[in-house]
Amino acid sequence: MADAGDSRSTQRRLEGLFTAHADRVYAFAAHRLDPEAARDVVSETFLAAWRRIEEIRDPALPWLLGTARKIIANELRRHSRQTALTERLIVMTSERDTGDESASAADRQSVIAAMRHLSEADQEVLTVSAWYDLSGSEAAKVLGCSPGAYAVRLHRARRRLHRQMGPAAAEDCASHPVQEVEP
Amino acid sequence: MKNRDIHHVLRSARPPAYDGWHNTDEARQILANILSTTPEEETHMTPPTRRRPARIALIAAGAVAAATAVALLAGPQLFGQDNTPGSNGQQSASAFFEPLRFGTGMREAEQYDSLEAAAEAASAVVTAEVVDIRTTRVIKGEGSDRLYMIGVVVRPVEILDGALGETSQQQLTVEFIGGGEDPTAAVEQMKASLPEGESVWFLRSKAEEGERHLGELKQAGRTPSPDEVKAIEGDKPYYRVVSSQGLFVQEGQEVTNPIVSEDETSDAMVVEGEKYDKVTNLADHVRETR
CATH class of the missing domain: 1.10.10.10 (Winged helix-like DNA-binding domain superfamily/Winged helix DNA-binding domain)
Known part of the structure; x- marks a missing residue:
């Protein structure tokens, strides 16, 4: 029974983190990558959070963004390209x-x-x-x-x-x- | 445009924040997929808050400490890259000192919160001109380990705080750790592009440190070993910077610290020193606050 209770509590915590911070993590990734890759980054980031939920202290956002940053860096390395952050910024600014x-x-x-x-x-x-x-x-x-x-x-x-x-x-x-x- | 204005403009140029994205179908699907896995499964992720494994505990103090550190000095090879001033034609003070920048693999024993605190801890703070660079000695560690030391020879122009030994007032040698490989060739290249002008040095006399170390041993009722005595004797002619924070040079219209590690060892003291536009203004500040 205790295990089931712990499991529910862990699940609630992750849901809470997702609700509170997924927008920001997605934005962080989308500012550097295309939307599809950004979604993958969110997925990998919260998967990492799910696996290490006991280690994450509040405020959790720095941990999440730091993890997303590493995933983005790996993604960029894999494709041998740079973020061209300002290029993305120019596109995004002109789009809206x-x-x-x-x-x-x-x-x-x-x-x-x-x-x-x-x-x-x-x-x-x-x-x-x-x-x-x-x-x-x-x-x-x-x-x-x-x-x-x-x-x-x-x-x-x-x-x-x-x-x-x-x-x-x-x-x-x-x-x-x-x-x-x-x- | 002021820093605060720049920050404001940058904030105003912020791309979309995607507020409410977590409520979209795609976001919900991502969360559902994650929750369908078990959290105990192994992952290769490394959280950003986790510290790197123990790194080289390098203390750029005297040879006593350096000799201890030499066996650990497997990582940084300060002259391992072709980044010396002579190799790229740069003549600036920053470029000259770049090969001596404290590597990110070094963890320093001393750090200071302010210029004043560093001055307090220094044997002397001086303005000085670089007149030469040379290899000074090789400290033997365990087995085949070697720690090559490099000396930047400077001519003190003004003692801003503290005091220099009599023999050091005309010229003194500031030692840096050159790494585990012979830096002679790189040093020769650096000789060809000595930086011009004065810089501000927060110096510690290694002779003083040796004396203090002997005093501590005596107080503890210990007799220094022959190796310790030899190391202390070897240290005597040299100075060092109090930490990687302890050097400021003129770089165009700016003052910069060319040796501080931008990884772990930087702090407010460097920012404090670099806010000045002229080394002379920084020197004025040190002189006034002594």
Whole structure:
């Protein structure tokens, strides 16, 4: 009886995780892969969660995104290609009306254009910091590094982004050191 | 555009969040498929929170510690790649120091939370110019293990904090671990592209460390072994950076730490140092806070 009870409890936990986080995991994958591959990533990620449910502590999202990130990396390696994150971003942005008028379209284009010149690693740390409502330590967990290393990576990626955006922006970055922006 | 603005613009460029996707038929099907399996089945997944297996416990302290570490130093080969400045034509300070960057296989014993804490722990913080690079010695480990050491020879320009020994005030050698293979050829290439200008060094005297180690042994009622004495003697002429956090160079319009590992050992101290646009401004800060 106890086993059946445990099993139901485990099942409920997974259902809870899926309901709470599947959207975010799917988005994370779909931002990097086509929809079919993104669905596979969700499936593999939650399968891993199902098998390791006892090990997953709350908040579970960093664990899930970190696992999805590894699965995506394997997928990309298998097909010998890069994520072309900004290419996907340009397609996705043009496919929809963002509805977010808080930043001008020109600013968005400028940032996206600059990001295209950055390394995959820089693009990744910038987007993980901005898109998924994660704290610094959660983002570090997703990227598989220490919070300190994450802060340094983010700082350097932002600096390189500023540099790509032109001398004025780079100058401004130098006089305004990194400030971790927690959502 | 400020950092905060960049973050804001990036957020506004966020692609679709797919809210409610978990309620779609395809999502429900995925969940049903997973629940139809048993959770106990073996999987090859590795959760991101799981730490990597024990790695090289490398302590870049004196030879006493380094000799202990040499047997463990199977992973990092700092000169194993053709990434020396001479090989790619780069002349920048960052490119020069890149081969000396602490590998991700190294776990450092010392880490500092701030420039001030590192200065406090250093024998001296100096601005200095690089005048030479050379191999210094080979530390023998167990069996055929060898740890090759490399010395960056610097000329101190200003002591910002702490003190240097009398013989080190004109010139001193900062030792780095070069790895388990002879780095002579790479060092020769590096000689051809010594970085110009001053950099900020957070230094620890290995002679001081040796003395401290002897004192600790004495306090514990132990007599140092001949090997320990030899190692301490071998260390005496050299300095080291307090940790991979302890070097800042000018790179164009920026200050950067060219040796810190971007994996495990980085932290706020590096960010603090790199916020300055000029090494001279960083030096001013260290001088003012001593």
